[in-house]
Amino acid sequence: MQYHEVLASLKRDDLEHADMFGILKAVSHFVNDKSNIANGRDLIIRLLARRKLLDSFETRILTSLVRAVGLYPYMSEVLEFAEVDDRMAYELHRPDNIPEVFHSLQARIYYQLRSGVNVVLSASTSVGKSLVIDAIIALKKHRKIVIVVPTLALIDETRKRISQKFREFCNVITHPTQTAQSGMVNVYVLTQERVKQRIDLSNVDFFVIDEFYKLDFRREDDNQRAVDLNLAFHRLASTGAQFYMLGPNIQAIKGLDKYEIHFIPSEYSTVAVDVFSYNLPAQGDDRPNKLVEICQALSTPTLIYCQGPTSAMRVSRLLMRECLREEVPACAGAADWIADAYHPEWIVAEVLRHGIGIHHGGVPRALQQNMVRMFNDGLLPIMVCTSTLIEGVNTVAENVIVYDRRRNNKVLDFFTYRNIQGRAGRMGRYFIGNVFLLEKPPENAEVSVEYPVGLQDADTPLTLVMQLDDDALTDESRTRLADALDRNFLSAATVLKNGSVEPAVQDILAREMFQIMQQDPTVFSWRSNPTQTQLIAACRLMVRHLWSLRTKGLGVNSPEHLAWYVRALGSPDGMKGYLSQITQGLESNEEISRKVDEGMKILRNILIFKFPQDLMVLSSIQVELAQRLEISAGDFGFFAETVENLYLPALLVALEEYGLPIPIGRKIQRYLSPFHDLNEVLDQLRAFNVENAGDLSEFEKSLIEAIQGGI
Template sequence: MNLAFHKLASTGAQFYMLGPNIQAIKGLDKYEIHFIPSEYSTVAVDVASYNLPSQGDDRPNKLIEICQSLHTPTLVYCQGPTSAMKVSRLLMRECMVERLADCEGAADWIAESYHPDWIVAEALRHGVGIHHGGVPRALQQNMVRMFNDGLLPIMVCTSTLIEGVNTIAENVIVYDRRRNNKVLDFFTYRNIQGRAGRMGKYFVGNVFLLEKPPEDAEVSVEYPIGMQDADTPLTLVMQLDDDALTDESRVRLADALERNFLSAATVVKNGSVEPAVQDNLAREMFAIMQQDPSVFSWRSNPSQPQLIAACRMIVRHLWSVRTKGLGVVSPEHLAWHVRALGSPDGIKGYLTQVTEGLEDKEAISQKVDEAMKIVRNILVFKFPQDLMVLSSIQAELSQRLEISNGDFGYFAEMVENMYSPALLIALEEYGLPLPIGRKIQGYLSPFYELNDVLDQLRNFDVETATELSPFERSLVTAIQNSV
């Protein structure tokens, strides 16, 4: 985001940026800016704060009491997917006991296309939507569409819904005062509060805070490129042109590049990784390649030992504590997930393998949630990026050792796109779930340009696709009307 802003601001173009609840901006002294703070809001908000303890039955009981008294669209904020799952089960048991006919089609389709014991499908049958980072983007969009259309009375969500998604809700219940495991800061809390009410629909929003809210604080946005110091990450500094660097940053960068085992060109190319990390990674890879040149010389698809070797370098050098906390416990485990994602049955086949041997429904659902987070955060995002870091490093080291170099680009792209055409994955951003996309890909190919595929999707006659269920036809039609 900082680099994108830097590039845009460097053109001299005039533009404006919007953000809620911001009182100051720091680091833009070199630009001519006009900062206009405003407390204006299109709706009023009534806030009820209960200051309940985080442990015990007080919060669950108050949540039930509030939800039983409400009859208009309600968002329930939870700190993460695990909390969202517990809250959804509580609501199904105490408040949303009856099944809703309007939600049956969507729930049946999710159960069939992903996993029958996933709580996302079970909750949807009872009119409870679930929106968090592990839910595929297209399903998130459909949840929001159903909520805004009045088909879902309650949406249990995490920060993925709170930040930047338009919803029509009169009520917001803040069940947790945390985001993941950290206490909510004032900025995030105000963002959550701002989801209550909607201009033209609900002019007064209701916010229910079950725990003590954070203290009021001034919110300022800092632009680190304009505030470079000894703590500015080198991953940011490396990606700036020389004229944008301070003298201190030039010295820091020159020192890091001069001492590195790799050339400056390779280090800068892998700009998202700290130079010191690249240095350690390159030294270990070089020692391995001296003993066995074939380990990192593969192209196209790696053998299992080659994949595990790559995963070992990724886990050991490129993963943070946060990444390691997502459920992948070893290089071998990462390699297993990478292979399993390529199941001929797609995401359904992958989830079937992940949950094999489990019998308890709650345990299965929790495993599915965990797997969906692994897919989104690791398999289609971090793993391909990290693999390309390895690819560029081994290319330089192979040249030094005068051996054949590998090229991991094809395999990285395959995993990133879940072993499907790239433009089919792009359609997820437009609301088309991958399981449906795979069914109708014959009607949308060839996959050359996104605009061409979108045109084919708009003109696609859903009635001719006998392989689609009534729900799938209705969903494709809704997407056609929005793209």
Template sequence: MNYHQVKEWLARDELQPSEMFSILSEIASQVNDKKTHNEGRDLVIRTLARRHLCGEFETKILASLVRTVGLYPYLSPMIDAVEDEDLLAYELHRPDGLDAVFHSLQARIYYQLKAGSNVVLSASTSVGKSLLIDAIIALEKFKKLTIVVPTLALIDETRRRLAHKFRDRCNLITHPSQVARSDRQNIYILTQERVRKRIDLSNVDFFVVDEFYKLDLRRDDDKQRAIDLNLAFHQLAATDAQFYLLGPNVQAIKGLDKYEFHFIPSDYSTVAVDVVQFDLPRNGDDRPNKLVELAASLNDSTLIYCQGPGSATKVAARLVRTIAVSKDVSCAATANWMAENYHPEWQAVEAMRHGIGLHHGGIPRALQQHMVRMFNAGAIRFLICTSTLIEGVNTAAKNVIVYDRRRNRSLLDFFTYKNIQGRAGRMGTYFVGQVYILEKPPADDEVIVESPIGEQTEETPISLLLQLGDSELSELSRARVNEVIESSFLSAETLRLNGSIDPDVQNKVARKVYDLLANGDTTLIWRGFPKQPQLIASCELIVDELAGPRLRDLGITSGRELAWHLNTLSRAEGLTGYLRAVAEGARAGQSISDRVDQALKIVRNVVSFQFPRDLTALNAIIAEIAERLEVARPDYGVYCEAAENLFLPWTIAALDEYGIPIQIAAKLSPYLNRRDLDVTLSELRRLDLSQIEALSEFERALVSSVQVSI
């Protein structure tokens, strides 16, 4: 029998125990043939899902097959049935100092890393690439390690995992304010932007880049984040530290030729996946109707991928009409808290009442983390997500529905589609994942990642090249950099300091500032917190010259509008009051839920991230021009920090990264240190929540779940 015949046999609902020996015999033939070994491994995984049909003898055969295909972790539940030879192999796949068992691919990588080799691993989501990081830490060979992850959500997930295993002996550093300790193993868990800002990483022993494919400028919608990642890698690699890069579905890598490393592209998998393709049209009712039909038939945890927040909200609204209110009390408690602290008409509130979570860029970070925990615990059955979830965060999903064939406004490429597909199934939980693709999938394509520092062309961004030393530039790039510096109105120092902004844009702003200051207009010269005209003047330059397109996409078209958002958020009512004011400003016929979604994106993407970056860059430009004209220099630092922390004490705002929504963090503020984050976290861990009357029962439960993870 061939692979497909055995697969269909295994999938039969009426499969009987008496058939298992014959099935295992057929699988053994597949496993022992080099040509069909990978298909044989897939069949072994599918058989594990039907293990309850195996008798004692068949279980021993299955255990032997599990060992043959290298899936040693799957021997644990049937360890009593394992023969001595298989048991020995099982024990030999344990890493030093860590309670875990490797499968064969993990063991191969582990021994290469242990021997001091640099490794670039490309393998599917289910392979367990992150366990190798834990195993390297457990060796206690390295005193200072850095793990670079693409999002703050992944910082929190990684921190939680490592805190659970290594809290007593490791110092976990995730925030810019935290510092290393001489008496502990120091592990920095940082985004690329935070790596770039640190000055204490020159003696790193070992570093990791998660989702390394983001080095390629073509692979990230935000080019500046890709540039920052390349510079972060370059900064860490310059220390000669050993490295481990990991990511999915890459067949080749270019631009890292100056480093010695083992590139290991692998199709090894620990779960099996069935793909059902419907080829439905984008427009019309066929696709939404099929989604509703699937949702009604699927009983296990299901991720639904949508192209963006707008599509996710529409899908949630449609499912709410067909799915009954959840009986899980945690759904009602979460929904009630969301209604009170965000807005009762926010679509995410009603979705939660029906056991549906939303995960996109408009959902506050701590609430995203809470929804992922609910999903993994089985409290909610559906999690509607965009690429915010697909890129790295671990979920336990039996099913994935690919509702849209796009990512934002662009068609999904094959790489992203395979990454989404890889979310179906979970090692040890769901042996067989199901993927339902409503539109036609993209064509198969080879994925090659290019690092632009090592592959410099005329297209390499000048903002990246300006950050490199002369010896690291190609002849072409050196000429380009020299031309920019020689023709620049600003100094090379300022151009480099504002590396996230194109030099032409910086010079345009500088000439505007020069004209204003030369004519005696000093509105832009302020310190601390600005007066209203000063804030509007600064915001006008940001909207008109630095961040216009991004802000216009969020409905901000003038400096006065940006200043309104900042002022409203800074008032005593905080985020809840700000959202109330936004909702009250809705025009007739305008969706309040859409307004709330948009406002939350402004808070997350603009106020606490892009605006402080732009204001810092503007400060550097004005400072140089002011010195040239011999007028007072501005200092926007205090206001930048305030906005970045949403006008809360910075240690309290930082709790959002640890899974505590800022509304709850504000209630905890009187009981916590406001000057030292490590002290704040220590106090939070010991806090007796029963003594804080301001907290609701839901809030106590949420904070309690965070306390055990810090």
């Protein structure tokens, strides 16, 4: 039998026991053919999904076939039928000090890392790459470990996993205020930006770069994040530490010639995937109608990928209207709370009542975490998401529907599509994942990743070059940097301090700022809170010189508009007051909800990230210019930190990363003793008795208790 014939047989609804021996015989031929092992593994997984049709003799055969393709974790499903040698092989794939069993690829990586080799792994999402990290931690061989992840959501997921497994001997550090503890294995779980903030990473033993493809500027929309990841890798690798880099669907990596690495590009998979492609037009009713038809036929957890928040809102309303009309009592508490704490007309609260979760960049991080928890717990049958959920966060979805063929406004490339596809199915939960492509899939293409530090040329961004040590620069890069610094209006020290901004941009900005300061020496001399005139002057320079087209597309239209948002964020009513100001005067529910989404996106991407960062660039420049003009210099640090922390105590805001929404944090603050570092806050939160806080709703109590279990 050919592969497609066996596959068709295993998919039959009328498959019977009498058919199974012949199928087993056919599958064994694929398993024994080493050139066709991938098809053999795929068919074995599908056989496991139909194992109830096998008798005990046939199940023993299946058990041996499972072993032959290296899927040892799945042997637990049929272990009672295993022969002695199969049981021994199963136990031999259990690493030291953790209860899980490895499959063959995990075991290969584990033993290479254990022997001290640097490993770069490219494999699908379902492979369980993170389990290898846990096994390395469990060895207690390395006392200082750094895990670099691309998002705060992944910080939370990784922190919870490690804390729950290794609480007795691991100190997990995620925040700038936390410090290492002697006698413990200190595990730093950081984004690339936070690696830059740490001054205690000079003696690292082992580090991990998750989603390593983000090193390559060609793969990233945000060049600055790619620069920061390159700097993080370079800094950590320069310590001589061993490393493990992991990501999906990469066939080659270039620029790491300086390091001894073992690159493993693997097609290994622990789930089978069925892909259904419809090639529907982007416009018109065909896609929405097909989406409704598919969702009405599905009964297991489903992710629906949309290109952005606006598309997610439209899709959610459609599903609420056509598929999930009834409200879900188990979701009422969360929906009521979101409506009260943020805005009653927000689509996130409205559709949540019907069992539909929304996950995109405008949803606060703590709410994102709670949505994922509700989805994984089976309370939400559908999660409508953008790339914020696709990149890295684990879910239990059996089905993935790719509604849009775009990411933001760009057509999905094959790499991103494969990354989305990898979210269907989950080892140990669903043997077979289903992927529904409503538009035409992208063309198949091999993907290579370039490490720019190792491949410096005339196109390497100066924002990377000027943040590297001199001994890491090529002669060409030294010449480029020297030329940029020699003709700059600012001193080399100031330009290098503002390393995230191109030297030419700093030069133009400084010249304009110098002219302004000559005419009005007070406009940039403030040190705590600026006047409205001073704030708008700073905003004008940011928008004109430091904002990209991507930033300008987030909904802030002018310097005055930016200043308005900065002030609105300081509302005495917190988040609710901020959103109330943004939506004032609007009438239609859809218009209000769209404005709330926009306001949350501006909050996350501009107010607490871009604005404070840019304000500190202006601050360092005005200090130098004030010295030249012999006038009083300002210091924007206090105000930058104030806005970054939403006009609240910094450690209270930090709790959102642990899943505690800021409105709840403000509520329970009165019950906590004064604190000075994050560990103190976490200790108090861990011991907090929700029954002693009479003003907490049942949802708030349950959410706090869920968070306590993960810290």
